[in-house]
Amino acid sequence: MVVRRVVYRLLFPLAVALPVWVLVTRGVLLDGIGWSFLGYLVVSPILFFALLVIGGLIVWRPGVRQERAVSLWDAVVLGALWLVLLAAGFVAHPAIVAAAVLLVLGAFWFAAWELVTESRRRLKAAMDDIDATLAGARASVPPPQQPRPPQPPRPPQQPQSVDIGEVIVVTSKDVTPPAPDGRAS
Secondary structure, eight states: OHHHHHHHHHHHHHHHHHHHHHIIIIIIIISOSSHHHHHHHHHHHHHHHHHHHHHHHHHHSHHHHHHTSOOHHHHHHHHHHHHHHHHHHHOOOHHHHHHHHHHHHHHHHHHHHHHHHHHHHHHHHHHHHHHHHHHHHHHHSOOOOOOOOOOOOOOOOOOOOOOOOOOOOOOSSOOOOOOTTSOOO
C-alpha cells in the first residue's frame, strides 16, 4: 500500500522531471548541442504531455482518488516506464527507446482500459441499486384485493367542521368592493 501511495504522489512531479531528465542528460550533457538536441527538444514536450495524460487517466478513476493510491498494476506499469526513462537518460540504445515508446503507449491504453472498466463496474452497481430500490418499492405496494361484497348503507353523519385559521386569497383581479360613494379605494 505504501508503494502504491508513493506512486500516486509521484505521478505529476515525475511527468515534469523525467522529460527534463532526458532532455538535459541526453540532449545537453551526453550528445551535446546539435541535431540530436533538437530531436530531444521535440521529444521531451511530447513525453511530458503523454505522462500528464496517463497520470490524468489514472487519477480520474474514483477508486484511485478515494484511496489516494494507484492500483497494483498501475504501480508496476508506471515503475517499469519510469525505470526505462531513467535508463534512457544514461544510455542511448535503440532498444531502450523502443521500450520507452512501447511502455508509454501501453501505459496509456492500460490506464484508459482501467478507467472504462471501473466506470462500467460503478455504473452497473448504481443500476443494480436502482433496480433493487424499485423492486422494494413495488414489493411494498399491496397487491390488488378482491372486491368486497356490498354492505348495508350507514346512516349519514354530519361533517365535522375544522377551524384552519385565517385564509388569505390572492387573485389577479381587484375584488375590493366599491366604496359607498362610488369611488375605488
